[in-house]
Amino acid sequence: xxxxxxxxxxxxxxxxxxxxxxxxxxxxxxxxxxxxxxxxxxxxxxxxxxxxxxxxxxxxxxxxxxxxxxxxxxxxxxxxxxxxxxxxxxxxxxxxxxxxxxxxxxxxxxxxxxxxxxxxxxxxxxxxxxxxxxxxxxxxxxxxxxxxxxxxxxxxxxxxxxxxxxxxxxxxxxxxxxxxxxxxxxxxxxxxxxxxxxxxxxxxxxxxxxxxxxxxxxxxxxxxxxxxxxxxxxxxxxxxxxxxxxxxxxxxxxxxxxxxxxxxxxxxxxxxxxxxxxxxxxxxxxxxxxxxxxxxxxxxxxxxxxxxxxxxxxxxxxxxxxxxx
Ligand code: NAD
Ligand code: IPM
Ligand code: MN
Numbered sequence: 089x090x091x092x093x094x095x096x097x098x099x100x101x102x103x104x105x106x107x108x109x110x111x112x113x114x115x116x117x118x119x120x121x122x123x124x125x126x127x128x129x130x131x132x133x134x135x136x137x138x139x140x141x142x143x144x145x146x147x148x149x150x151x152x153x154x155x156x157x158x159x160x161x162x163x164x165x166x167x168x169x170x171x172x173x174x175x176x177x178x179x180x181x182x183x184x185x186x187x188x189x190x191x192x193x194x195x196x197x198x199x200x201x202x203x204x205x206x207x208x209x210x211x212x213x214x215x216x217x218x219x220x221x222x223x224x225x226x227x228x229x230x231x232x233x234x235x236x237x238x239x240x241x242x243x244x245x246x247x248x249x250x251x252x253x254x255x256x257x258x259x260x261x262x263x264x265x266x267x268x269x270x271x272x273x274x275x276x277x278x279x280x281x282x283x284x285x286x287x288x289x290x291x292x293x294x295x296x297x298x299x300x301x302x303x304x305x306x307x308x309x310x311x312x313x314x315x316x317x318x319x320x321x322x323x324x325x326x327x328x329x330x331x332x333x334x335x336x337x338x339x340x341x342x343x344x345x346x347x348x349x350x351x352x353x354x355x356x357x358x359x360x361x362x363x364x365x366x367x368x369x370x371x372x373x374x375x376x377x378x379x380x381x382x383x384x385x386x387x388x389x390x391x392x393x394x395x396x397x398x399x400x401x402x403x404x405x406x407x408x409x410x411x412x413x
Contacts, residue, residue: 196298243274315389
């Protein structure tokens with residue numbers, strides 16, 4: 089039996105994930121869905137944001153649908169989502185940014201770089217060690233090359249090798265792997281890439297980069313498609329997989345029923361594609377398209393529909409599709 093862990097997390101995770109969960113239930117009532125309660129809210133209630141047992145529970149799932157967790161800028165707080173990515177070794181963070189005229193896949197290294205966790209705050213100085221390993225770089229660039237092979241076959245390497253020796257290392261390995269695989273590639277400094285992606289989005293296919301650069305460039309690129317409410321992601325490892333919107337818990341709009349559930353729905357679609365139901369994934373995408381074309385839009389993209397109103401319209405469109413079951 090296919091088991092799907094549902095993690096709402098915090099903030100608008102409680103609003104957008106139920107919509108995406110319902111879409112999955114509608115397409116696959118036969119799956120076993122089980123909740124895992126982690127996040128900042130859990131920490132406030134119990135002093136523990138994520139227990140070892142929660143990680144163990146996530147590992148029993150075929151895939152995880154994840155909302156977002158609040159990660160406050162506190163000295164002693166470990167981000168739940170970072171802990172999960174590391175514990176499940178979800179090294180490839182795939183963030184598609186796609187619309188008319190462009191189709192970009194950002195492939196973000198997800199386990200090291202500036203997120204090594206090797207850091208300390210002293211009285212007069214704080215340090216974070218940026219770790220770029222050969223194994224970590226080889227596996228992310230190979231994942232990016234595999235993605236490029238299933239798409240338009242073009243790889244862009246984003247880095248800051250003019251300043252960071254760790255990125256000279258990253259860039260060299262990426263280029264060697266690209267040459268070895270015979271894939272078309274170019275490389276760009278990440279700051280220039282940030283602007284060029286906005287100016288010439290059609291010039292990009294797969295963009296591979298280190299952890300924090302991928303974090304920033306994916307939020308920036310979301311501007312191309314109408315903002316963070318629309319961009320999904322997949323966190324993939326060799327054994328486990330987790331699907332989540334690129335956005336966070338959005339405390340500024342949480343609890344108001346105005347969050348856009350498209351990123352969560354698209355994450356559910358990526359989840360289905362990953363576990364082998366490409367048709368279900370396409371049905372979710374096309375239901376979103378139907379609802380948008382009918383003029384039902386949430387506030388962030390110029391409409392006035394609430395999260396649930398939009399979600400119900402998508403569920404209705406899904407239900408109306410010719411179904412095999
Ligand atoms: P955010 O992505 O939560 O929000 C940024 C802006 O985008 C806000 O104005 C928000 O209202 C808007 N927005 C985000 N999602 C939206 C949606 N679905 N519909 C409409 N508008 C949307 O980023 P932030 O405000 O910088 O961070 C808030 C919290 O979330 C922080 O604690 C941060 O650490 C955390 N965070 C978690 C994740 C994750 O769990 N994967 C990702 C990003 C941020
Ligand atoms: C993301 C988020 C996380 C990250 C934070 C909340 C730890 O911004 O998923 O993009 O930096 O990876
Ligand atoms: Mn981010």
